[in-house]
Amino acid sequence: LExxxxxxxxxxxxxxxxxxxGLDPRLDQLPKPLFERISASSDPLSASAQAFEDxxxxxxxxxxxxAAAVKPQSAFFEMLGARGVEAFExxxxxxxxxxxxxxxxxxxxxxxxxxxxxxxxxLGEVLAGKTxxxxxxxxxxxxxxxxxxxGIKPFIKNCRGHGKGIFVLVKTSNPSSADFQDLKAAxxxxxEHVARAVDAWGAEGVGxxxxxxxxAVVGATWPGLLTRMRELMxxxxxxxxxxxxxxxxAEDVAGAFDSNGLxxxxxxxxxxxxxxxxxxxxxxxxxxxxxxxxxxxxxEITDNLRKVLGL
Amino acid sequence: LExxxxxxxxxxxxxxxxxxxGLDPRLDQLPKPLFERISASSDPLSASAQAFEDxxxxxxxxxxxxAAAVKPQSAFFEMLGARGVEAFExxxxxxxxxxxxxxxxxxxxxxxxxxxxxxxxxLGEVLAGKTxxxxxxxxxxxxxxxxxxxGIKPFIKNCRGHGKGIFVLVKTSNPSSADFQDLKAAxxxxxEHVARAVDAWGAEGVGxxxxxxxxAVVGATWPGLLTRMRELMxxxxxxxxxxxxxxxxAEDVAGAFDSNGLxxxxxxxxxxxxxxxxxxxxxxxxxxxxxxxxxxxxxEITDNLRKVLGL
Numbered sequence: 256l257e258x259x260x261x262x263x264x265x266x267x268x269x270x271x272x273x274x275x276x277g278l279d280p281r282l283d284q285l286p287k288p289l290f291e292r293i294s295a296s297s298d299p300l301s302a303s304a305q306a307f308e309d310x311x312x313x314x315x316x317x318x319x320x321x322a323a324a325v326k327p328q329s330a331f332f333e334m335l336g337a338r339g340v341e342a343f344e345x346x347x348x349x350x351x352x353x354x355x356x357x358x359x360x361x362x363x364x365x366x367x368x369x370x371x372x373x374x375x376x377x378l379g380e381v382l383a384g385k386t387x388x389x390x391x392x393x394x395x396x397x398x399x400x401x402x403x404x405x406g407i408k409p410f411i412k413n414c415r416g417h418g419k420g421i422f423v424l425v426k427t428s429n430p431s432s433a434d435f436q437d438l439k440a441a442x443x444x445x446x447e448h449v450a451r452a453v454d455a456w457g458a459e460g461v462g463x464x465x466x467x468x469x470x471a472v473v474g475a476t477w478p479g480l481l482t483r484m485r486e487l488m489x490x491x492x493x494x495x496x497x498x499x500x501x502x503x504x505a506e507d508v509a510g511a512f513d514s515n516g517l518x519x520x521x522x523x524x525x526x527x528x529x530x531x532x533x534x535x536x537x538x539x540x541x542x543x544x545x546x547x548x549x550x551x552x553x554x555e556i557t558d559n560l561r562k563v564l565g566l
Numbered sequence: 567l568e569x570x571x572x573x574x575x576x577x578x579x580x581x582x583x584x585x586x587x588g589l590d591p592r593l594d595q596l597p598k599p600l601f602e603r604i605s606a607s608s609d610p611l612s613a614s615a616q617a618f619e620d621x622x623x624x625x626x627x628x629x630x631x632x633a634a635a636v637k638p639q640s641a642f643f644e645m646l647g648a649r650g651v652e653a654f655e656x657x658x659x660x661x662x663x664x665x666x667x668x669x670x671x672x673x674x675x676x677x678x679x680x681x682x683x684x685x686x687x688x689l690g691e692v693l694a695g696k697t698x699x700x701x702x703x704x705x706x707x708x709x710x711x712x713x714x715x716x717g718i719k720p721f722i723k724n725c726r727g728h729g730k731g732i733f734v735l736v737k738t739s740n741p742s743s744a745d746f747q748d749l750k751a752a753x754x755x756x757x758e759h760v761a762r763a764v765d766a767w768g769a770e771g772v773g774x775x776x777x778x779x780x781x782a783v784v785g786a787t788w789p790g791l792l793t794r795m796r797e798l799m800x801x802x803x804x805x806x807x808x809x810x811x812x813x814x815x816a817e818d819v820a821g822a823f824d825s826n827g828l829x830x831x832x833x834x835x836x837x838x839x840x841x842x843x844x845x846x847x848x849x850x851x852x853x854x855x856x857x858x859x860x861x862x863x864x865x866e867i868t869d870n871l872r873k874v875l876g877l
């Protein structure tokens with residue numbers, strides 16, 4: 256069973272990109288040809304779930320050769336209830352069949368056996384007695400640290416047992432992440448305490464690559480913090496949201512990477528998946544060929560990251 | 567559209583109990599007659615989802631007259647993937663049809679439009695253009711505050727627009743809640759900062775009952791903190807897990823209630839729903855009649871709470 260960090264860094268090296276494309280199917284931003292099928296349907300809920308699946312698969316095909324992984328955002332799929340969750344699962348399976356790793360953006364966190372249930376659901380195996388009911392469809396997921404180690408331990412157990420990974424929210428990309436994450440306790444902001452915990456939790460899960468199966472989410476919107484974060488978590492893979500629509504650039508995230516250009520994963524969603532909505536793609540590419548815009552946007556970001564990181 | 571706090575306190579008064587029964591269908595603790603159907607099935611995943619639904623409905627029928635609400639734990643349903651989520655939705659619908667409010671224990675939290683998606687999914691309405699696809703199946707949900715106000719605001723918007731509620735994790739019942747929640751910033755533990763925020767977020771959502779649609783999760787395992795929590799959040803409904811299997815008693819939670827015996831909701835899961843596993847029920851009640859044990863356990867707790875709170 257290969258180690259999660261080793262697997263994803265192998266993909267980064269092979270494809271020469273740390274790009275992770277976020278799959279956020281928003282109903283009001285779907286490509287016109289897909290949205291029209293919903294309005295025309297007599298069962299608009301099922302048609303929406305099918306549109307989410309088709310959209311995600313279209314994006315996956317378009318970006319497969321210039322991204323290391325995809326990051327489906329569970330919230331959008333959950334909007335459609337059970338039918339949406341089915342589309343989430345199919346999307347994950349499809350991505351893996353196309354050689355992409357799947358980082359489920361689920362931000363789960365709970366305690367004890369409840370946390371074990373989440374861990375089994377997304378990363379491990381679900382058993383009824385000795386009968387295997389299903390396996391988790393993700394290679395890694397995002398998790399929330401507010402409940403402390405009780406809310407992390409069951410995920411780590413699954414990482415070690417199944418070659419999976421987690422990314423713990425440390426310092427998130429949004430403005431009000433300051434509300435609690437920046438509060439100073441014993442001279443250091445809360446997020447530094449979480450960072451130290453991430454380092455400790457991951458210490459026994461370091462793979463051949465030198466990186467751990469316990470990673471960290473650090474907003475690319477705080478470039479000034481990345482060096483400090485790297486100091487506190489030398490073995491953690493960083494999942495870096497905020498490039499693109501939230502305003503951060505490839506240059507901003509450079510501090511998160513090691514001298515080989517590894518250690519960071521750049522998560523971009525809207526700027527890639529809805530590229531057909533903006534110029535120059537909007538004028539150049541007809542609506543039916545929306546995946547071309549997606550492919551070109553992903554290629555642009557990957558080219559930029561290659562230059563900045565020397566990959 | 568009635569206010570969430572008014573609705574749930576009306577149920578508490580009418581049924582004379584602040585009991586909220588947690589629905590945590592664990593595969594290895596299902597009643598024997600239900601579990602046997604899984605092992606006998608050629609499609610054990612669907613059979614498990616059906617067993618979760620039947621179990622939850624059995625519990626709901628058994629406790630409907632001595633609980634104000636149910637609290638289905640999403641993690642266990644998510645273990646079964648899309649089929650499990652379907653069972654979650656059917657469970658919520660069934661509970662509401664039996665006059666119980668539904669507090670979805672989902673502990674979600676994200677930012678911006680992603681958070682809006684969660685809010686719509688569980689509390690609001692999901693639209694494709696002007697077509698309504700589905701409505702949220704919960705009256706309230708639990709949410710995680712780590713991302714700050716950005717991760718709370720969309721939920722509050724749905725509370726105000728749809729007569730729904732949220733319970734923000736403030737101080738959780740587990741031992742390692744101390745890891746981060748107890749860190750001292752500016753002289754007060756983090757959870758007190760979150761408590762003050764909960765009070766502020768809820769200020770404009772107070773109903774006729776005097777309580778807000780922004781509530782707080784406070785572990786009943788910390789009875790010494792409840793008076794202070796009440797001081798910091800005078801308008802918040804407290805969802806109090808930890809009574810029963812985690813060791814807290816009805817007396818422990820008394821400090822969370824006002825002089826009318828209102829303001830707190832006592833969440834009990836295992837001690838009620840798996841009552842058939844323990845004495846005296848185990849010896850007295852045959853496996854086929856497991857719902858009798860559940861009904862008696864819920865009745866006992868409600869009787870205790872009535873005495874302690876004078877309801």
